[in-house]
Amino acid sequence: MAAILIVEDEIPINELIKRNLQSAGHTCISVFDGKAAIQELKRHEVDLVLLDIMLPELDGYEVYQQIKGTPTIFLTARSSLSDKVKGLTLGADDYLVKPFEMLELLARVDAVLRRTKKETKNFELDGVKIDFESRQVFLNDCLVECTPKEFDLLEVLVNNRNIALSRDKLLELAWGYDYAGDTRTVDVHIQKLRKKLDMERRIKTVYKLGYRLEV
Incomplete structure (x- = not known):
């Protein structure tokens, strides 16, 4: 960082x-x-x-x-x-x-x-490695296939790690201001990320608010 x-x-x-x-x-x-x-x-x-x-x-x-x-x-x-x-x-x-x-x-x-190319282009945690330039995610050195929106959501969580984000804020940051869907979309994508990346302990549910990537 x-x-x-x-x-x-x-x-x-x-x-x-x-x-x-x-x-x-x-x-x-x-x-x-x-x-x-x-x-x-x-x-x-x-x-x-x-x-x-x-x-x-x-x-x-x-x-x-x-x-x-x-x-x-x-x-x-x-x-x-x-x-x-x-x-x-x-x-x-x-x-x-x-x-x-x-x-x-x-x-x-x-x-x-x-x-300014000062920010790290990679992020690693518990066997998960994210390459932001190539938009690739690895778990224990094995490539994990993520959809574009799953990657966008993961990037938002990483960039705001240790900060509780509401579902509405996650929609705004990962999907954009003009997204017309509901917040259940966030829940579905969070569950997929947890399962794919074995991050059940890291992506925390914040009661009555949303989620936080705990690092």
């Missing part, structure tokens, strides 16, 4: 982001002002920076000018088009306006890491 620097001066938001990213398997460093961000990046190489714009000492734009080359997502309460255009024009990889859902942040983090 990735090493991520969180630059956010609001401590509760910083901690919330850190907990969720760590639950997804990432390594996180937290700082709370612009100067500390620059100093931390001189000491450690990271795969991604989550950078608030309104910061003490140096604002996010000033920090970004000094760290260009490191993949960056701006996090900000500034929702105007001009602010967004400025951030993206500077070269940032993405721009997320507060308040945001944590699942949206995790999805954008995964997308940026895939684009």
Whole structure:
């Protein structure tokens, strides 16, 4: 997984982001002002920076000018088009306006890491190996045939591991916003994945909500 620097001066938001990213398997460093961000990046190489714009000492734009080359997502309460255009024009990889859902942040983090080729292309757990580039799944080195939707659902569970996802959220992430089916489709696909990959102990049912891949 990735090493991520969180630059956010609001401590509760910083901690919330850190907990969720760590639950997804990432390594996180937290700082709370612009100067500390620059100093931390001189000491450690990271795969991604989550950078608030309104910061003490140096604002996010000033920090970004000094760290260009490191993949960056701006996090900000500034929702105007001009602010967004400025951030993206500077070269940032993405721009997320507060308040945001944590699942949206995790999805954008995964997308940026895939684009910048910093995210792992494989995932392994209990004899299961997933190759995201070839969209192949192996159990104890034997190829397991998965349908496209089974693979999409498995990828969503892996990318959001240790996070409880509702059936509606799984439909949205794996099937798309315009899917017209019902949530029983998720249950059917989950049962198939459990059986095919011997993951009954890993893909947990979350009572009255949905499912979680426990790692």
